[in-house]
Amino acid sequence: MSKIKRNDPCPCGSGKKYKNCCGFENAANTSVERTNSELQKLHQQFAAAIMDGYAQTLANLKARYHRDDMDNDAETAEIYQTGLTLWILFHIPFGTEIRTIFSDFFNKSIRGVSRRTRELFASWGEQLPSAYEVVQVDANSHQLTLDDCRTRERFRIPYHPEEDFSEGSLLIGTLVPYADQYGFFYTIIKLYRHEPEHITQLLNTYDRQDGGLQEHFPDFLADALNQGKETDDWSNAVHENVAQLFADHMIEKNVQDDVLFKGVAFWQRYAQEAKPSLRKPEPYAAALEYLVQKDWLQDTTITQDQLAREYNCTPGSISANYRKLAAESDES
Numbered sequence: 226m227s228k229i230k231r232n233d234p235c236p237c238g239s240g241k242k243y244k245n246c247c248g249f250e251n252a253a254n255t256s257v258e259r260t261n262s263e264l265q266k267l268h269q270q271f272a273a274a275i276m277d278g279y280a281q282t283l284a285n286l287k288a289r290y291h292r293d294d295m296d297n298d299a300e301t302a303e304i305y306q307t308g309l310t311l312w313i314l315f316h317i318p319f320g321t322e323i324r325t326i327f328s329d330f331f332n333k334s335i336r337g338v339s340r341r342t343r344e345l346f347a348s349w350g351e352q353l354p355s356a357y358e359v360v361q362v363d364a365n366s367h368q369l370t371l372d373d374c375r376t377r378e379r380f381r382i383p384y385h386p387e388e389d390f391s392e393g394s395l396l397i398g399t400l401v402p403y404a405d406q407y408g409f410f411y412t413i414i415k416l417y418r419h420e421p422e423h424i425t426q427l428l429n430t431y432d433r434q435d436g437g438l439q440e441h442f443p444d445f446l447a448d449a450l451n452q453g454k455e456t457d458d459w460s461n462a463v464h465e466n467v468a469q470l471f472a473d474h475m476i477e478k479n480v481q482d483d484v485l486f487k488g489v490a491f492w493q494r495y496a497q498e499a500k501p502s503l504r505k506p507e508p509y510a511a512a513l514e515y516l517v518q519k520d521w522l523q524d525t526t527i528t529q530d531q532l533a534r535e536y537n538c539t540p541g542s543i544s545a546n547y548r549k550l551a552a553e554s555d556e557s
Contacts, residue, residue, distance in 0.1 A: 256339075256341070256404070257404040257405050259339065259342075260339060260341050260342050260345065260403070260404035261403050261404050261405070261406075263338045263339065263342040264342055264345060264346060264403050264404070265403075267334065267335075267338070267342075267346055268410070268411075270330075270334060271327070271330050271334075271411075272411055274330055275310070275314065275326070275411070279326050279329075279330075282319050282326060283310065283313065283314070283326065285319070286313045286317050286319055286326075287306060287309050287310070287313060290309055290443045292305065292443075292447050294447070294451070295447070301450050301451075304414055304450060305446060305447060305450055307412060307414060308354065308397055308414055308442075308446040308450075309443060309446070310411070310412075311354045311397075311398065311399050311410070311411065311412070312353075312354050312442045312443065312446075313325075313326070314326045314327050314411075315327045315349070315350050315351075315352065315353075315399070316353075316439055316442075325350065327349065327350045328350060331346065331347065331350065335347075341404065345402055345403065345404065348401075348402060349401040349402075349410065352399050352400065352401050352410070353399070353438055353439055353442070354397060354398060354399040354442060355373050355374065355375050355376075355397070355398075355399075355400075355428070355438070356373075356374040356375070356395055356396070356397050356416075356424045356425075356428060356449070357371040357372065357373055357374065357380070357395065357396045357397075357398070357400075358371065358372045358374055358393070358394075358395055358421045359371060359390050359391060359392050359393065359394050359395070359396065360372055360379070360392065361392060362390050362391070362392055367383055367384055367385070367386055368381055368382065368383055368384070369381070369382050369383075369384050369390060371396070371400075373400075374395070374421060374424050374425040374428055375425070375428040375429065375432060375438070380400060380407050381406075382400070382406060382407050382408055382409070383406065383408065389481050389482050389483075390415075391417065391481070391482060391483035391486075393421075394415060394416065394417050394482075394483070395415075395416040395417075395419050395421060395424055396409075396413050396414065396415055396416070397413065397414040397416065397446070397449070398410070398412070398413035398414065399411070415482070416449070417482065417483070417486045418486065418490070419449065419452060423452060424449055424452075427445055427448055427449055427452070428445060430445075431444060431445045459493070459496075460497075461496065461500075463503055463504070463505075463506055464492075464493075464496040464501075464503075466506040466510075467492060467496075467503075467506040467509045467510045467513065468489045468492050468493065468510075469506075470506050470507065470510040470536070471488060471489065471492065471510040471513045471514055472485055472488075472489060474510070474514055474535065474536070475488065475514065475517070480517075480522075484517060484521065484522065487517075487521075488513060488514075488516075488517045488521075491513075491550075491553075491554065492509075492513050492550075495550060495553050498553075499549070499553070501549070505538075507536040507537055507538040508536070508538045508539070508542035508543060508545075508546050509546050509550075510536060511529075511532040511533065511535070511536035511538055511542075511543045511546075512542075512543045512544075512545075512546035512547040512549075512550055513550060514532060514536075515527060515529060515532055515543055515547050516547055516550045516551055516554060520551065520554065529543045529544055529547070
């Protein structure tokens with residue numbers, strides 16, 4: 226079969242020339258695919274450069290925004306550093322010239338791509354990190370519907386099937402444009418224990434200040450992370466150990482994040498109200514997992530004997546503690 230020429234009648238029968246009908250659509254699709262492919266390649270190259278060629282520059286810039294209030298919490302400090310990276314790359318200049326890490330990479334790496342790719346990639350440097358509420362998770366099409374907590378703009382973006390998202394949770398990240406969609410740049414921070422309205426108020430507070438969120442993002446980020454810590458206070462160290470042991474086992478079994486955090490929240494509420502007296506965390510952590518797996522996830526294969534071996538406790542202790550937790554679960 227000979228190749229259809231641009232001025233030939235379109236084979237669909239419309240009566241139009243191929244270039245003005247299906248040929249135009251095919252060209253447009255090819256253009257979108259090419260642009261997205263080029264942007265994805267630049268994204269990957271920039272991510273690699275961040276970890277390699279710009280590592281020391283980035284470390285020096287992040288040191289300017291050190292927070293003494295995070296010195297005793299390594300986990301929160303690490304998350305804060307991740308959020309700083311998203312902001313610094315695009316908005317904080319370094320060296321004697323007024324250039325950011327992104328603009329420096331852009332000037333060195335943009336040759337050989339299409340004009341549309343160049344324009345879109347240049348616009349990435351203008352994007353601010355923000356907080357987004359997960360409105361809907363479509364597991365069939367692997368699409369997320371997100372609301373920007375600051376602007377209330379709605380986005381629909383693709384996600385990888387192996388990623389885990391929960392409706393109602395919050396994400397902090399930088400959305401950047403592709404040819405026909407948006408996607409998160411580099412990495413995101415997941416917030417599960419924050420109220421969207423509180424984060425929105427916090428965003429608006431800093432956005433109204435001189436310089437807006439572009440200047441005050443580190444303060445917003447620190448306050449948001451510390452706000453989440455306020456709900457994590459434990460009055461009893463053993464109670465906290467129960468939550469940690471339970472979480473470790475659930476993570477190892479690849480249980481979804483929303484189920485894990487629901488279980489921890491349930492245990493924290495139960496511990497605060499019932500104030501159970503215990504010397505070792507294992508029997509209650511095992512009972513909590515049994516409750517979650519059997520009652521919440523409807524796993525009929527899980528047994529108390531199995532969990533007793535995993536947690537190094539007795540089936541009887543699991544059974545006794547499970548009955549207490551189940552009674553509270555039924556009432557809530």
